[in-house]
Amino acid sequence: LAKTTQPISMDSYEGQEVNITCSHNNIATNDYITWYQQFPSQGPRFIIQGYKTKVTNEVASLFIPADRKSSTLSLPRVSLSDTAVYYCLVVMDSNYQLIWGAGTKLIIKP
Amino acid sequence: GAGVSQSPSNKVTEKGKDVELRCDPISGHTALYWYRQRLGQGLEFLIYFQGNSAPDKSGLPSDRFSAERTGESVSTLTIQRTQQEDSAVYLCASSLVTGATYEQYFGPGTRLTVT
Incomplete structure (x- = not known):
């Protein structure tokens, strides 16, 4: 069964690129990787999903190496408003079971 | 269209009482999830x-x-004979299950406080 592990917290500064890595050693062949962002007193919001290699959208990139045992969420040029908790989620394609990480609290400083 | 809605937004109840939380998913979404977040x-x-x-x-x-x-x-989530450890935010999410996307849309949550 896949287990997702991510850092508890990270700090960075405005304008920097931030990379948050999640490990999922037992990911199965057809499982997908997704990332969510959560602000205080709100429900999580979907950021990006991927299966392999690199995916990019208007807010983030997701890098997944060939062995798929980890994934890295990349936030370019962060601002103070990117301060939030970021969750890694593995979706098991076989039965849609969800393996959530514990979340990474990202604090962006001026 | 409207997003996922949940009601009530806040609920304070006494220990031992039953509570019912409601979730209205996005129309057409076949999947619905309930979560607890302490x-x-x-x-x-x-x-x-x-x-x-x-x-x-x-x-x-x-x-x-x-x-x-x-x-x-x-969907309704019912908690019977509530305990203080049930105090948390209860989140509901819905999604399409198409194989092409696994995006879940979350509601704002119901904050439950058991006194």
Whole structure:
């Protein structure tokens, strides 16, 4: 069964690129990787999903190496408003079971 | 269209009372999830409904917790004989299950306080 592990917290500064890595050693062949962002007193919001290699959208990139045992969420040029908790989620394609990480609290400083 | 809505937004109840939380998913979304999030903690999966299939109840913490969903519409999460440790935000999410996207849309949550 896949287990997702991510850092508890990270700090960075405005304008920097931030990379948050999640490990999922037992990911199965057809499982997908997704990332969510959560602000205080709100429900999580979907950021990006991927299966392999690199995916990019208007807010983030997701890098997944060939062995798929980890994934890295990349936030370019962060601002103070990117301060939030970021969750890694593995979706098991076989039965849609969800393996959530514990979340990474990202604090962006001026 | 409208997003996922949940009611009430806040609920304060006395220990031992039953509570019912409601979730209105996005129209057309076949999948519906309930989560519990304690203060400062991550998401704890409770139950998953997918169309007319039997729900995945593997995350329900005790038999005091139950949930229902009629078809692909509203769902209610019921907690019987509430305990103080049930105090948390209860989040509902819905999604299309197409194989092309796994995006879940979350509601704002119901903050439950058991006194």
